[in-house]
Amino acid sequence: MNQTVNISVQNTRHDADHLAHGFAALLADAHQLAASISHGAHGRRRSGAGEEFWQYRAAVDTDAIRDIDWRRSARSDDHFVRQHEWQNTQSVHLWVDRGASMLFRSEDSLPMKAQRAAVLGLSIAILLAKAGEKIGLTDLADPPRQGIAQIDMMAAALAQTHPDQEFCAPARKAMKQGQKAVFISDFLGDWDQVFDSLTYAANQNVDGYLVQVLDPVEQGFPFKGRTVLFSMNGAHKFETLRAQSLRDEYRKKLAERKAALQQLAQKTGWRYCCHQTDAAATVPLMWLYQALGRQF
Secondary structure, three states, rough: EEEEEEEOHHHHHHHHHHHHOHHHHHHHHHHHHHOOHHHHOOOOOOOOOOOOOOEEEEEOOOHHHHHHHHHHHHOOOOEEEEEEEEOOOEEEEEEEOHHHHHOOOOOOOOOOOOHHHHHHHHHHHHHHOOOEEEEOOOOOOOEEEEOHHHHHHHHHHHHOOEEEOOHHHHHHHHOOOOOOHHHHHHHHOOOOHHHHHHHHOOOOOOEHHHHHHHEEHHOOOOOOOOOOEEOOOOOEEEOOOOOHHHHHHHHHHHHHHHHHHHHHHHOOEEEEEEEHHOOOOOHHHHHHHHHHHHHO
16 A cells, blocks of 8 residues: 655645635634633632623722722611722733744644644634733733734734645743743644743743644554655655554554653643644634643
8 A cells, every 4th residue: 555645845835825815714713713602601700990880799898988888788788898809911922833844734624733823823712802801912012901802913924824834843932930821832843842842931930831743643643554754845755655654653653752841841831732624713712821820
């Protein structure tokens, strides 16, 4: 059985150009995906300084007279205080891998990893922006900003890919202690570069969230017989006559990479999840949304 897994440089550039010209579609997909997630899951609701009403509570002796809501209290024998929702704007930095490896998909019916990662990243940015948080990209000099207008700028950047770079490491950016950073990638590049970039962020005492995006073929390595594998940018070629004999070793290496990411997350107090592109995008988005929400 002969198999050739060959994504030519020309095809890679075509897919990259398609993503770039699909700016409007990317934005629409992200808004649609974000709309499928309940806004109640964000978890920012607690009493404190803010403008939005949260709840009434019974007044206590330490409450000032000016804090009593007399209209509500008039309907009862007790006094009540009107509480507002706690609001403390947070800054969330986002990095989405747009290297050549992310342009892979094993079937036309599946999204490219880059497309799924971009939609996922932009969707969480939309949800955070609607919640009043500041959002931005680590590979842009501009700091995180509030507002839906920021989403258009981020979408334009995420629609651009880097097909000449086979693997990209997370972009390094100065961040403040207590801020948050989301990294979305296949994380299949040189481990030393990946590790150095992630620990650079961790050493700034930011809260980190890692989402590893993989194609089903990358997870299972289903090849048999003679198989020719090409790197996404066409720089490397590998041929084997018995692909099935490499399956166990490949899966072992992939498991080691996942374990390394999980170990890094455990040591730094970060969180990690792995997403396969044939699964619903709502699953990692909900995980990320809830994980970020518990920290605000």
